[in-house]
Amino acid sequence: xxxxxxxxxxxxxxxxxxxxxxxxxxxxxxxxxxxxxxxxxxxxxxxxxxxxxxxxxxxxxxxxxxxxxxxxxxxxxxxxxxxxxxxxxxxxxxxxxxxxxxxxxxxxxxxxxxxxx
Amino acid sequence: xxxxxxxxxxxxxxxxxxxxxxxxxxxxxxxxxxxxxxxxxxxxxxxxxxxxxxxxxxxxxxxxxxxxxxxxxxxxxxxxxxxxxxxxxxxxxxxxxxxxxxxxxxxxxxxxxx
Numbered sequence: 001x002x003x004x005x006x007x008x009x010x011x012x013x014x015x016x017x018x019x020x021x022x023x024x025x026x027x028x029x030x031x032x033x034x035x036x037x038x039x040x041x042x043x044x045x046x047x048x049x050x051x052x053x054x055x056x057x058x059x060x061x062x063x064x065x066x067x068x069x070x071x072x073x074x075x076x077x078x079x080x081x082x083x084x085x086x087x088x089x090x091x092x093x094x095x096x097x098x099x100x101x102x103x104x105x106x107x108x109x110x111x112x113x114x115x116x117x
Numbered sequence: 118x119x120x121x122x123x124x125x126x127x128x129x130x131x132x133x134x135x136x137x138x139x140x141x142x143x144x145x146x147x148x149x150x151x152x153x154x155x156x157x158x159x160x161x162x163x164x165x166x167x168x169x170x171x172x173x174x175x176x177x178x179x180x181x182x183x184x185x186x187x188x189x190x191x192x193x194x195x196x197x198x199x200x201x202x203x204x205x206x207x208x209x210x211x212x213x214x215x216x217x218x219x220x221x222x223x224x225x226x227x228x229x230x231x
Contacts, residue, residue: 004159033218043205045160045222052218091159095218102173103211104150105220107159 002027002094006108013082014116020067021077021111023092031097034068035105036077040088048090051075053097079113087115119144121210121223129229130198138193138226140208147212148172149191150220151183154205166191195228203230
């Protein structure tokens with residue numbers, strides 16, 4: 001079974017600064033997806049960024065980028081130029097890409113990010 | 118394009134009762150997954166439906182059951198409610214049998230069991 005670990009329950013960042021959120025995972029599979037989801041107080045889970053395990057290049061979406069280390073099973077999220085609207089709970093999630101597997105997501109416990117003005 | 122919708126938004130039940138939560142998937146999506154999110158925790162996978170058939174189930178007892186309809190909307194039923202069932206229930210839809218890469222989430226139903 002796959003597991004996702006987010007060991008930092010809370011982090012804080014100054015507006016306009018950069019912050020990195022950590023995530024590690026455990027799997028015996030070689031083909032999978034990794035995601036970062038954002039959940040603001042409104043509860044709507046929003047996809048931030050996605051990484052395919054077979055791609056060596058780290059994914060980037062505007063101010064959000066990841067550092068994907070497949071051998072180390074590490075998947076961190078970097079938020080640059082932090083904005084007040086980035087304050088939310090962030091979840092790291094794993095999804096198998098194996099043939100025949102369903103597309104369930106396995107989530108970490110999440111990290112609460114606060115942004116100081 | 119309409120996103121994933123869920124009803125009701127909030128629900129209060131007493132222990133032992135039964136509850137039905139509803140989810141309308143995003144247009145063009147035939148796969149629906151349900152998750153339970155306890156306060157301050159990450160979502161836990163309950164089960165998934167693909168073209169009206171259950172396609173995987175998490176570690177939840179049989180009193181959690183579901184349905185998917187021909188229009189791909191879905192219901193989550195919970196019988197004999199327990200206090201620990203109090204949580205946010207999230208529905209997510211995705212395209213294709215393997216679900217595509219991404220799941221799109223609804224706003225959730227907050228269930229409180231007294």
